[in-house]
Amino acid sequence: SISQIVRASVMTRHMSQQNMLFVFCAFNVIFWFGLYAYFQEKLTIHGDAPPELVVMCPQYFIYTVVAYCGSYFKRGNTKKEKSSTREEPEGFVARQPPWHVFVCIAAATFGSYYFSFRALRHVSYLLKVLGKTCKPIPILVLGLCFGKTYPPRKYASVLLITSGAAVFFLFQAKPPSPQVDPVASSLDWAPLTGIFLLALSLACDGLAGVLEDKYIAEFNLGPFDLMLRISALSWVGCGVLLGRDWLILWHLPLATWQLIGVIGVCGGLGQVFLFVSIAAFGSLSTSVVGTCRKMLTMLTSIYVFQHPVAPAQVVGLGCAFMGMVMSTGFKPSSFAIDMNVLAWLYHHRKLHQTNHVV
Template identity: 30%
Template sequence: MEGTRKHLFGCSLGIFFSYFFYGIIQEKITKSKFGRENDKFTCILTLVFIQCIINAIIAFIAMKLQNNEVVKSRVPKRLFAFCSLTYIGAMFASNYSLQHVNYPTQVLGKSAKPIPVMILGVLWAKKSYPLRKYGFVFMITLGVMLFLMKDFSSFKLSNSSVIGFGEILLLISLAFDGITGAVQDDLRTKYNVRAYDLMLNMNLWSLVYLFPAILISKEFTVFAQFIIKHPEILTWVVGFGLTSALGQIFIFASITNFGPLMTSIVTTTRKFFTILASVIIFQNPMNFIQGIGTGLVFLGLVLDQMYGKERKLKV
């Protein structure tokens, strides 16, 4: 069943606030230097592993509270397994890119997420969108990128003449985002998968992939040594997992009710509204380019709500 606009608004607010704090903590963990020796945290696999553990625990508790029991999923395990693989690939590539690019560059790159989600939705999940829908999504994405380009004055490529390794990781992450969205569309339309079912299974399968990777790379030993040397980071890691879990509750609720494309639009405009609030509250100046970006985002969102609905697929 499709969700209501009130439900969409609630999911959007939950995503906005959860990932606002998630982004702050993510930057703190991956970009800060700890201790007198200015040690840098590099255990990205372990960080994502802990994140998925907390996500799975929260999803399990939510299912128990909602249904009084964890109902066995009707979805074929291979779909969850594949979707989780691309989900982990996108998350790892995005987090690891922060070792090579600054945070504004990562945020700006991920702002293009609705585009691969839409493209892969058409190619993989055989979705059908009105032509105007493509224009509205592109308008929103371009508006966010123009707006962030000005605010993030430190935005730059890793190398002045060629795309660096960090940017390549962001492109890989976007490609995986598109595939993940397409598979989630299949799960939503063919199996009517529920939000907590999707959240729990995707994170459990992610743990299956991450655990051997951590053992083979011996990264957990490095992580344990880092925690012993800098115990203050443990609070940030737990906070990272908790904000991720809260955000995923709203994201998977949005996916199962409104689809991956609408969810990606929400997560993209979340970045825009966070920065826009800063401009308004602290009266930071907005230049001409930001004005154009703001106009494109609002125009795209309004037009999409009025005219951008998907055509019903014929069965």
């Protein structure tokens, strides 16, 4: 019938728009986070980067400003949509989450960023990115503790990523001397210290992921509101912990200020498109984008900064890449839904052609 044909055309147009939006978000996530990784490695590659909190404080301020702008525009669009559709019943009050919710999430994300940034004093940026690909490990462990089950593919992907990271670490030709703390290097503790800091960062990542999933589902938090409050709390906490290092912050060279500002803007814009992608397409599709970003970051780092890579480390990278690709496999159920939609469209289009011929 005509109504079915119109419905099919609307669904096709909607799918096309969604695909364009996904490509747009994916491109911006890869682009902005790629620039973020490049400039961050450029800041730390020679071992003369400012203290971690000195770099993080202005970055969190920029994140807060970017998140506020996104939240402001989102709030304006929401008001227009509500005014054009229907008003909330009189006396309706939306349930607001308590502040300790955002404090817990902000503490976890702050710890993840701080420990991973601190690890750059002891390991190369390449190993840091590769280590962060082991993020599914704490999520897997915490999920098992809460009684969740995972398909064998998930265990295999985590095993491949972890094995690849371990091989890459064990077969280093020599420690990354430009970024190694001299005192720790004399004691041969630098690589182990870096791995320990990356492990702490991964633990904070897993905790932040669990808390975000829990509270987003419980309080129906919007992506920009969550990003704004987490960034603001992290900025305030960073300012308190900075202490006397405020003097270092104000006396930074102009070139360092510019580099930190560029890192903050790139990271803030990358987070905006990441949150939009998660809200629009879910974490599964977004994880595919994250996997591509990590691969491109590692390959770009090797090419641009000329990191020495041993043959065994190439094998480790290959194992990690295989694990990352395996971890992005779509669920059969979601694929079946997509096939049902396509079958429905094909059936009604064929029916329309038959009726037209008749």
